[in-house]
Amino acid sequence: MKIILFTNGIWGMPVVEKLHKEGVLGGVVLPSGVDNSALCNYLEILEVQWFELENKDQENELTPWINGKNASLALVFCFPYKIDKQVFESFSEGIYNMHFGDLPKYAGPDPLFWVLKNGESKVHIVVHRMNQYFDSGEVVYSQELQIIPGETYGLLGSRLSMFSSNLINQVIETIKKDHYENTESVPVAQLPRPTEEDLCIQWESQTADQIESLINAANPKYNGAATMFRGVKVRIIEVSPIDNNELIFMDAGSIVRADPQMGVFVVCKDKKILRINVIQMPEGVFSGLKFAALGIQAQERFTSIPVESFEEELI
The missing domain is CATH 3.40.50.170 (Formyl transferase, N-terminal domain)
Structure with missing residues (x-):
């Protein structure tokens, strides 16, 4: 054969x-x-x-x-x-x-x-x-x-x-x-290729596990998951979940700690913490440690990309 x-x-x-x-x-x-x-x-x-x-x-x-x-x-x-x-x-x-x-x-x-x-x-x-x-x-x-x-x-x-x-x-x-033979052909529902909207982190609705899953799904083929930081679109390429027993009263996407020796830590909707390991910015691709060394401060926040921006892309 x-x-x-x-x-x-x-x-x-x-x-x-x-x-x-x-x-x-x-x-x-x-x-x-x-x-x-x-x-x-x-x-x-x-x-x-x-x-x-x-x-x-x-x-x-x-x-x-x-x-x-x-x-x-x-x-x-x-x-x-x-x-x-x-x-x-x-x-x-x-x-x-x-x-x-x-x-x-x-x-x-x-x-x-x-x-x-x-x-x-x-x-x-x-x-x-x-x-x-x-x-x-x-x-x-x-x-x-x-x-x-x-x-x-x-x-x-x-x-x-x-x-x-x-x-x-x-x-x-x-x-x-x-010896499988041809059987009657029936179309099945197809999941589409992900759109840019599918690749965006929704801090208000996604848990830490869901955000980590999205980022892993987008690495490397889609260059990570997209979010906004300081008014600019960035892509988070890798994160790690961090054990945390503290109850943090901050909005989802907020940076709870930024340390050049430890990295950048972000709180999610379910109050779990993710550490940013790799991030892509307009200036380049950086480790979490390098990202923290750029002057990132606690209390700063990652935000979801506005839905209107996707509608504009379709026009």
């Missing part, structure tokens, strides 16, 4: 390596317009052929390329484009997608963001037979993993990509054994 892999970015490397090691990798399809230089260099070392796909050339260019590889099965892993119907017809065993997030709950183009933002303690790697609808089709394999407390988007995605490569043989054997 030869397999064509549709993938994107460095997260695809472990799966490429595994399929190549098993001797079943017939070629790799990559999206164009994306910096895949590291992945392409790796494919060159492995002497694996690849095809850079533009959405418009699937029928006239991609399909003949696939047909020349004599592959009966395709795997899709972190691939951003919708695959056309005629491409499905090129694979007698079908096309299967490896999706990070339980289906249909976390259907959509960026499930890991929502898994982390929602504070889930577990994440699923789900394999389903693809059809013309995104993240639809029969689920053939599912594996549940614990999320490590404090894990960021980048760390979790990298760990899942390594774990996925170890599932390849099980997934292939499951597909070969049960």
